[in-house]
Amino acid sequence: MSFAPTLPGERLAHLDVLRGLALFGVLLENLQHFVVPSYAEIALAPEAGGLDRAAFALVRLLCDNKIYAIFSFLFGHGIALQMLRAEAAGVSFVGLHIWRMTLLFLIGVAHSLVWHGDILTTYAPLGVLLLPLRHRSDRSLIAVAALGFALPTLVGAGLTAWGAGLDATSLAQLQSDVTAEAYPARQSAFAFGAFALGLLAGRRGLLTSPATSMRPLRGAVGPALLLGLTCNLAALPLLNAPGQGHLSGTGVLLEALLALATPALAFTYAFAALALTRRIALPRIAAVGRSSLSNYLLQSCLGVGVLAHTGLGPLGPITPSAGIAVTFLIFAAQVVASAAWLSRWQFGPAEWVWRAATYGSPPVWRRQEPFSGP
Helix, strand or coil: CCCCCCCHHHCCHHHHHHHHHHHHHHHHHHHHHHCCCCHHHHHCCCCCCHHHHHHHHHHHHHCCCHHHHHHHHHHHHHHHHHHHHHHHCCCCHHHHHHHHHHHHHHHHHHHHCCCCCCCHHHHHHHHHHCHHHCCCCHHHHHHHHHHHHHHHHHHHHHHHHHHCCCCHHHHHHHHHHHHHHHHHHHHHHHHHHHHHHHHHHHHHCCCCCHHHHCHHHHHHHHHHHHHHHHHHHHHHHHHCCCCCCCCCHHHHHHHHHHHHHHHHHHHHHHHHHHHHHHHCCCHHHHHHHHCHHHHHHHHHHHHHHHHHHHCCHHHCCCCHHHHHHHHHHHHHHHHHHHHHHHCCECCCHHHHHHHHHHHCCCCCCECCCCCCCC
């Protein structure tokens, strides 16, 4: 039987809205790394003003790790839907999925030439590693998710105990290596944990109807928000604690706090966004979500290619406080541009290329029917 990509009319609009809102968070977080000097260099300088210090702390508090956890969840959810459609069409999912992830990895390689913080080259191999879990029980997927979020803490504790027996030179080298790899390793572990939860939700159809699926979770929102904010606030001063390397009790505590704060706040954000879609139609935000790959790549090109070199022009560098305003302006432009693009075309340019290469034939790109919203 033939198997074709999901048509625009078959998409779940509320998930596109969630994806679009998450992309705003990605821009808010990534802009601090795009610009030169970075937010951290500006906010941690002795002469930094209170406004910039507060703005930098706010971006870290609200965005770091949490936004990527939402995107990772949606990525796993999308894999589950692909799996179900392939099985319904009688098509082998494994070969198709590996090919899709190979193409995504190649897109990520090209993207990494623009920006070193590319996430696609991480998502693609982790997406392949998700294959053995596709028929595992719900309990197994929950266990994998818990392990993914706990892994940085467990590894940090083990390396700290091991480092206690090393001489000063070896310990310093190990500390340097761990510090360099701590963030990408944590990001990968958290992403895979969120993949597993997304796979479970997609396989069970838990997000097909938010009105039904969200009702049992409503009571968990308050405790999750309290847990997330408490742990995140406790972790904030540890992120820049001078002299407190990752191989220490403080470093292990930091990882433990982030392991609790990240899924708790990501869940809270996602729940709030889905609740919003039940009350307000946000077709333009959904347009950003439908073309999220194109918009993600565009953000990097704009951030690294333009803002990193120009800042605010004669006004100087983009400070943390100014960066928040710049994020709103850029995202507003992406909302308008995405809606205008999808009024004529069915897919974003990067999405169209990925789909054409995946299925071996170019999908119809130009919109045939009058546009009535994403």
